[in-house]
Amino acid sequence: MRINYAGVDAFLLDMSEGAFQDAIQARIWGLEQLLTDMPEIQTVILGANNLLVTYDCERHQASAIRQMLQTAWEQAGSAHITPRELVIPVTYGGLEGEDLPFVAKTTGLSESEVVALHTGTPYRVAMVGFSPGFGYLTGVPQPLAIPRRNTPRVHVEQKSVCLGGGFTAVTPSPGPSGWHVLGKAHCPDLFDAGANTPCLLKAGDIVRFVSA
Amino acid sequence: MLEVLTNAPLNTVQDLGRPESISYGVACGGAMDCNAFTLGNILVGNSPDAAGLEIVFFPFKIRFQQDCVFAITGAPAKVRLDAVPLPSCWSMMARAGQTLVMEAPEKGMRSYLTVAGGLDVPRVLGGRATDIKGGFGGFEGRGLQKGDLLPCGKSTTCSMPTNGLGLAALPQLPHKNGLELHVLPAAEYEEFTQESQACLVQQQWRITTQANRVGFRLEGDTSLQTRRPLSLLSHGLLPGTVQVPPSGQPIIQMADANTCGGYPKIGIIAEPDLSLLSQMPPGGLVTFRMITHEQALTRFRAHRQHLRQLAEQIDAAKAYILTQ
Structure with missing residues (x-):
């Protein structure tokens, strides 16, 4: 694990070893559970094979926090999560999935093969972040792990099913995006600021896509 | 009301x-x-x-x-x-x-x-x-x-x-052509070329018109480069982080920044400097000065005190x- 400052009151813990690994992420979920119970830690932000923490730097020494984080990582086992499983119907292609032809061309597959691959495997929510309720889904089949668009789109609709940089996701809100849009999800809102549980997705959840 | x-x-x-x-x-x-x-x-x-x-x-x-x-x-x-x-x-x-x-x-x-x-x-x-x-x-x-x-x-x-x-003593606002931002090295600082590390602190950076509550995009004569192409996994991002996208022109994350990002981070700006930066207009000039975490902490604590x-x-x- 590499520890770097991420602020005067923050550390970034980087556990990545090359490409994203599910086993590392499961242990990071375990670490998150440990850290959330520690009074010294203010905020925990999950990343992909990394994690950021903030603490009160007027009360605590950086060296003590660093040591505590090191020890916590050594103790952290894989998180005990009983995953929820969500099945999300998707309309692939067409106007609401305008990058499906591009993804097919790039991967050398037919559009229906891309859809078959994308629907043929369960995904896990590695973390929620970037924008409210945005869940990074891991487990993308290797042929679909293509880089992001060279030029981001200025506008992508809400609930677009996207693919980019080895992750797939459903966009919670409209906005710019550098990911490839495969289709439109038919699911409840992914974020509701007024709800007790604001995010539909939680780290560890299992998501399956089915063709609508 | x-x-x-x-x-x-x-x-x-x-x-x-x-x-x-x-x-x-x-x-x-x-x-x-x-x-x-x-x-x-x-x-x-x-x-x-x-x-x-x-x-x-x-x-x-x-x-x-x-x-x-x-x-x-x-x-x-x-x-x-x-x-x-x-x-x-x-x-x-x-x-x-x-x-x-x-x-x-x-x-x-x-x-x-x-x-x-x-x-x-x-x-x-x-x-x-x-x-x-x-x-x-x-x-x-x-x-x-x-x-x-x-x-x-x-x-x-x-x-x-x-x-x-x-x-009686009014808080000083920064001059539009001369805010010095204290910056502590971030995770990828060492990944930047020596020339870029020097350039960061030696050249003046102009605040572009893309400066808002999400972030301040800067531009300088020489862009910043890493020694080798870096492909980072997405990680948590806090206001004050200085990211360097492929263009080599830095972006300082501000209050409404996205919570995750993947561009290399060269530095971090803490309070009270971030407050001062927020008062700088587009076209304003800033410079960077590297400090250690200990120095940043001393400034932060003095500010709070x-x-x-x-x-x-x-x-x-x-x-x-x-x-x-």
Whole structure:
């Protein structure tokens, strides 16, 4: 694990070893559970094979926090999560999935093969972040792990099913995006600021896509 | 109640943000110049996290619909209460029916209006700040419009000398051609070429027109490069982080930054510098100076200590004046 400052009151813990690994992420979920119970830690932000923490730097020494984080990582086992499983119907292609032809061309597959691959495997929510309720889904089949668009789109609709940089996701809100849009999800809102549980997705959840 | 008399979609209700909700992907948010904002709350006797207004669009007018102790801090807007001009960084009692007019400041970008008791808008996800992108928090999740009625909270300590009070030594705003930002090395600092590390601190950086609550894009003559192409996995991102996208021109993340990103990070800017930066206009020039974490911590703690001392002095001054 590499520890770097991420602020005067923050550390970034980087556990990545090359490409994203599910086993590392499961242990990071375990670490998150440990850290959330520690009074010294203010905020925990999950990343992909990394994690950021903030603490009160007027009360605590950086060296003590660093040591505590090191020890916590050594103790952290894989998180005990009983995953929820969500099945999300998707309309692939067409106007609401305008990058499906591009993804097919790039991967050398037919559009229906891309859809078959994308629907043929369960995904896990590695973390929620970037924008409210945005869940990074891991487990993308290797042929679909293509880089992001060279030029981001200025506008992508809400609930677009996207693919980019080895992750797939459903966009919670409209906005710019550098990911490839495969289709439109038919699911409840992914974020509701007024709800007790604001995010539909939680780290560890299992998501399956089915063709609508 | 405060009645808004001007359409001003970029003027928003802010507080110190909602750091505890970052793990939902929600921006930290809050006042961009949290130093000036905190000072405003101190002047009216509020707790630091009470909600007030961030004003970036002028002229801006409000009418007080109740007697109310208020303060104006931040960029020194030209302020009149009815016909009476007020000094910068001033607090006083407004009577019901009086109108406050704020004209554009000559220096600085953001002024703050705080009221005793704070603006009583609902707490959403732990904060009262407006999240414009998300459309929640603040007043109906949006910037202010003519006719909005902003409720004021109950205030316990709204005693105030008749002509009000302010600070004898006004907080200094940065000069538009010379803000020095102290920066501590971030995770990928060592991945940048020696030339780029030198360039970061040696050349002047111009603030582009893409400078807003989300981030400040900078441009310099020479762009910054890493030794080898880096492909980073997405990681948590805090306001103050200096990212370097493939263009080599840095972006400083501000209050409404996305909570995750993947560009290499060359440095981190902490308070009080981030507050100063928020007052810099597009076209303004900044330089960077590397400091150690220990030095950054010393600056941060001194800044916090200064605010605490100000709060004590203002309380003492009020108590003294009111007994005379």
